[in-house]
Amino acid sequence: MRARDLAVEYEYVTVDSDALAAARLMAEHRLPGLLVLGRDGEPAAILPGSQMIKVLVPEYVIEDPTLAAVVDEKHADRLCRSLIGRRVGDCLPRNAPAPPVADPDDTALEVAALMSRVRSPLVAVAERSGTGTTPRLLGVITAAHLLHELLREVDDPGGAAGPHP
Numbered sequence: 127m128r129a130r131d132l133a134v135e136y137e138y139v140t141v142d143s144d145a146l147a148a149a150r151l152m153a154e155h156r157l158p159g160l161l162v163l164g165r166d167g168e169p170a171a172i173l174p175g176s177q178m179i180k181v182l183v184p185e186y187v188i189e190d191p192t193l194a195a196v197v198d199e200k201h202a203d204r205l206c207r208s209l210i211g212r213r214v215g216d217c218l219p220r221n222a223p224a225p226p227v228a229d230p231d232d233t234a235l236e237v238a239a240l241m242s243r244v245r246s247p248l249v250a251v252a253e254r255s256g257t258g259t260t261p262r263l264l265g266v267i268t269a270a271h272l273l274h275e276l277l278r279e280v281d282d283p284g285g286a287a288g289p290h291p
Contacts, residue, residue: 129237130230132275133251133265138163141170141215148214149178149206158247161225161266162214168260169250171222173214181217182208227252230264234276237267 138161139148152160152175159177164170180188182205187194209217226240226249241249248268252261 127234127275128230129228129232129234129249129251129267130264132234132237132267132272133230134267134271136161136248136266136268138263138266139173139214141165141213141218143214145178145181145212145214145217146206146209148173148217149209152178158268158270160214161248161250161263162218163263166260167263169225169227169252169263171218172225172246172248173218174247177219178217181212182206225250227261228267229253234272238272238276241267241269241272 137151137155137157139151140163142165148160151157152173157175159172159174161169162171162173183194187197223244226244226246228237228240228249228251230251230253232240232251237249241247248266250266251264253264254261
């Protein structure tokens with residue numbers, strides 16, 4: 127299997143997208159993270175769900191988790207309001223690394239190695255048409271989708287893996 131065959135359409139946002147809308151997109155589709163494109167359309171970052179949640183939690187609670195117990199539920203239920211008026215770019219860590227990008231011809235093992243090395247829940251698959259050009263996004267491979275495809279090879283008794291007990 128090649129990356130181009132594994133890539134699927136996936137929701138993405140830009141650095142200028144509304145942060146509250148991005149959080150809703152992530153929640154409604156139960157996504158592990160969002161691919162963030164830069165102003166030039168090139169993959170710029172991955173916004174994991176855990177980072178979006180970190181943006182919601184007040185800094186004083188992150189520094190002293192025992193304070194979370196004294197915040198009443200009414201206040202806690204309003205945490206997402208902190209996203210109003212913010213952009214996705216505001217939610218990214220200052221030194222957010224560039225997202226992992228696989229070449230369309232990369233094998234499943236190459237994609238798995240890339241995903242493992244950078245500890246990312248997803249990998250963008252993009253094709254460059256020439257030096258200095260903006261890559262064309264073909265899709266995304268999530269860890270769950272990659273596992274599903276790799277397990278299918280194990281579960282297919284007539285496949286290359288052969289029968290299993």
